[in-house]
Amino acid sequence: xGDARTAEIEHNLAVVRARVASACRAAGRAADxxxxxxxxxxxxAEDVTRLASxxxxxxxxxxxxxxxxxxSACPAELRWHFIGQLQRNKARSVASYASVVHSVDSxxxxxxxxxxxxxxxxxxxLGALVQVSLDDDEHRGGAVTGIIEQVAESIAAxxxxxxxxxxxxxxxxxxxxxxxxxxAAVSARLRISFPDADWISAGxxxxxESAISHGSTHVRVGSALLGNRxxxx
Ligand SMILES: *Cc1c(COP(=O)(O)O)cnc(C)c1O
Numbered sequence: 001x002g003d004a005r006t007a008e009i010e011h012n013l014a015v016v017r018a019r020v021a022s023a024c025r026a027a028g029r030a031a032d033x034x035x036x037x038x039x040x041x042x043x044x045a046e047d048v049t050r051l052a053s054x055x056x057x058x059x060x061x062x063x064x065x066x067x068x069x070x071x072s073a074c075p076a077e078l079r080w081h082f083i084g085q086l087q088r089n090k091a092r093s094v095a096s097y098a099s100v101v102h103s104v105d106s107x108x109x110x111x112x113x114x115x116x117x118x119x120x121x122x123x124x125x126l127g128a129l130v131q132v133s134l135d136d137d138e139h140r141g142g143a144v145t146g147i148i149e150q151v152a153e154s155i156a157a158x159x160x161x162x163x164x165x166x167x168x169x170x171x172x173x174x175x176x177x178x179x180x181x182x183x184a185a186v187s188a189r190l191r192i193s194f195p196d197a198d199w200i201s202a203g204x205x206x207x208x209e210s211a212i213s214h215g216s217t218h219v220r221v222g223s224a225l226l227g228n229r230x231x232x233x
Contacts (some may be wrong), residue, residue: 006050012225013054016208020219023212034212037081037201039222041066042229045073051225052078060102060220064090071097083167083201083220085141088112095120100127102167102201102220105143110154110161117160125162128155129201132186134179135171142168152190152197165199165217166190176207180214187215 016036024031039060040048048059052075059074061067062084071080079099086094086103094101095116104110110128117126130151133142143151148166155163166187170179180202187200203211205224212219223229 005047006053008227009047009050009225010054012227013051013056016221016224019208019224020212023209026209027213029212033217035218037083037218037220038225039083039204039220040070040226041084041222043226045070047226048074048078058218060222064093068093068097081218081220091116092119095122095126098126099124100129100164102129102218103131103141104128104151104155105131105133105141106147107150107154110151110158114158114160122160125160127164128158128161129164129167129199130155130190132166132168132183134168134182135174137171140171148186148190149193152194156194156197163194163197165197165201167199167201167218169204170202170207170210176210177214180207180211180216184214 020034021031024034035058037058037060038051038056041062048070057077058079058081060081060083080097082094082098082101083103086109088109091112113126130148131142132148133144136144138144152163155161166183168183170176183202190197199218200216201218202216203219205221208219
């Protein structure tokens with residue numbers, strides 16, 4: 001697609017890749033330690049296809065109603081990352097197209113995803129990350145202290161899921177360095193029991209440098225790639 005929108009996304013992608021590379025250099029990390037997940041919510045399937053043509057094969061969505069039709073309209077080689085709050089009654093749908101769910105924060109959701117992944121007859125287990133609440137606010141999504149380990153153990157024991165690691169969003173008004181430092185500590189603790197669960201999904205358009213300095217392996221970047229979404233998008 002040699003159109004103006006593709007050129008715009010290509011430019012934004014170069015800027016984001018340069019930011020990731022420079023943050024990795026500053027942290028003494030290799031640039032290929034960090035995977036860019038392009039968050040495509042509110043943007044059309046055509047933009048996802050443009051990203052794929054530019055080599056971005058990891059895409060993130062936060063609503064099943066939007067992601068399911070988009071996934072079926074896009075190239076099959078894409079890996080769909082589900083990053084939003086997930087209702088248990090949507091687990092079946094998400095398990096049919098997602099490679100990994102970043103937002104697993106309750107035992108009931110682990111059970112629903114296990115059931116869904118079994119029924120979907122997947123070739124590979126569904127990846128799952130424990131979403132961590134960094135401020136222990138139970139109302140905003142994410143598992144609070146004490147629940148994190150239980151959710152991780154339950155994912156690890158699931159026949160249809162693979163425990164990949166942890167995910168968090170820096171709480172509003174927090175210094176991102178403090179938030180991501182806390183997440184790194186949670187990850188280190190989890191890896192004592194589950195050494196392969198080494199993903200740290202952290203960092204968005206505004207705070208990816210801080211996240212990478214604290215060990216992020218997957219940055220989830222939307223607006224810096226595709227433009228500002230309308231409010232509440
Ligand atoms: C929307 C969203 C992002 C991307 O945010 P940007 O600021 O647009 O980069 C990352 N993570 C989650 C969980 C999101 O909902």
